Amino acid sequence: MTFKCQIKTLSILTQQSLTIYLIFSSNILILNADPQLPAQEKENNNKENNSPVQTNCVDSDPKCSLWASQGECQTNAIWMMTNCRQSCQSCQGGDRAWQLRSELTKNYDNSTSTNATRLVSVESVRIQHMEIVSEFRNFRNIFPKKDENKEQARVFGRLVLSWNDSKVSWDRESWGLSWLNFYWVQVWTPQLLQINAPNPSPGQITGKVLAANYTGQVFMWTDFNFVAPFNFEYQDFPKDRQRICYQFDDKRYFAVKFIVSEEVRNRQHESIQDAHVSGWDIEQLDISDSKYTVQILGDWRQNPFDIQTTNCELCIELRRSAVYYFTEMVCPALVSSVLTLSSVLFQLALGQPAMLCFSILCQLMGLQLLNARLPSYTGTVPTICKEKLNSRLVI
Structure with a gap:
């Protein structure tokens, strides 16, 4: 029984080794079966290496970041945009865009x-x-x-x-x-x-x-x-x-x-x-x-x-924008008018002169606010000044 078990174990190991060998051999055959794909990749790599335009959007000088922070991308744009692409953020469009710019600039006639x-x-x-x-x-x-x-x-x-x-x-x-x-x-x-x-x-x-x-x-x-x-x-x-x-x-x-x-x-x-x-x-x-x-x-x-x-x-x-027009101009005029009209009810009383004086004080405060808003020199008299003058003459 022991000899039979050994033979069976040996046969199983042999089958596993054959399976592994077949897997590796099939992968090698698959890689070698289509030789056109690596040839195409080599051809494309050769074309990229022979391209006159560099494919990397990098800075050609280590000081490009310093120059860009000092505003050289605007003052010296031609040199900076070409040699400091990454720092000046001029990689838009890639290499084709730069090649097209060069082609258009070379053939362009800017004569007037x-x-x-x-x-x-x-x-x-x-x-x-x-x-x-x-x-x-x-x-x-x-x-x-x-x-x-x-x-x-x-x-x-x-x-x-x-x-x-x-x-x-x-x-x-x-x-x-x-x-x-x-x-x-x-x-x-x-x-x-x-x-x-x-x-x-x-x-x-x-x-x-x-x-x-x-x-x-x-x-x-x-x-x-x-x-x-x-x-x-x-x-x-x-x-x-x-x-x-x-x-x-x-x-x-x-x-x-x-x-x-x-x-x-x-x-x-x-x-x-x-x-x-x-x-x-x-x-x-x-x-x-x-x-x-x-x-x-x-x-x-x-x-x-x-x-x-x-x-x-x-x-x-x-x-x-007359946002404060009502509070600064209309309210003092309204308060003075109410005080002036209310003073009629206090005839022969001590409160009437005080109310009239307070009304005049409100008008003076309103004129001061108006004077602060008006320009110091004008060729015409604004309508609101005429209305203020008429209200004082009535009093």
Whole structure:
């Protein structure tokens, strides 16, 4: 019995060893059966190694992070975007995007010798902040006096412009890209300029960001800072409304014709919902293009003495925010009126002179509050001042 058990155990071990051997041999045969797959992988690796564009989005210099923190990605964009991709976050699109940028830049002609007028569409406008600063005028060159009838209104916002450029187009199927960002100005862009800004503090156009579609449509995001002098009218104070307009054009006159898209006209409320103006509420924003430019280009002799054009105009309508109008102005006037009328009931009494004196004191306090709200110099007398004067004359 012992000999039979040994033989049976030996046969089981032999079967297991044969099974393991067959498994290993089958795996080796499977790996060697299809030699085309490794050949294709080797071929693809060889192609990647022979590619002229590096496939790694890394910094070529260890100091790139330090330079990027110091703002070199904006001041020295061409070198930084190429050599410090990771620190400047310029890896969008990968190697194909960089190769396409190089191809477009190499074949692009940014000459402005053509006399054709380009059409630039205003796709979006958003107002972020607005400031109203009063001008100062010298009185006998000794004491500066604040002239609040002539003020400067400064507005901060963002514009999105678009235009067609056939030189910035590519085959989407071959390149595999539909959109392409330009990290520095490589193509033609409109050179915006505010034409109604005062000389000491002109408007500024900063922060150009470009993106192009494969069809040749280019978009530009730009931040603007416009300032315009304005004569405020305080006749209806404190319920007055002011309308301030900013005119801008291209530096090259008659080189650009601005048109306003319908989406901007339909979404005027969204353009001003996040804006903040101290003491004012933005009621309406209106941006319009001028048809006069086309007439000038057709026949400038219609008005040869005025070739200044209002190519595009951005107008903002403000309403004074009179939140404390009732508590600061109406309540003192109401209290003084009630005291004056009630003093009639206390004739021949000691309380009547005291009530009249307190009524006059309330009126003086109301006038002081009104004087704090009014500008120090105006060309017209507000209606509320006339009403206050009439109420004092009645007393």
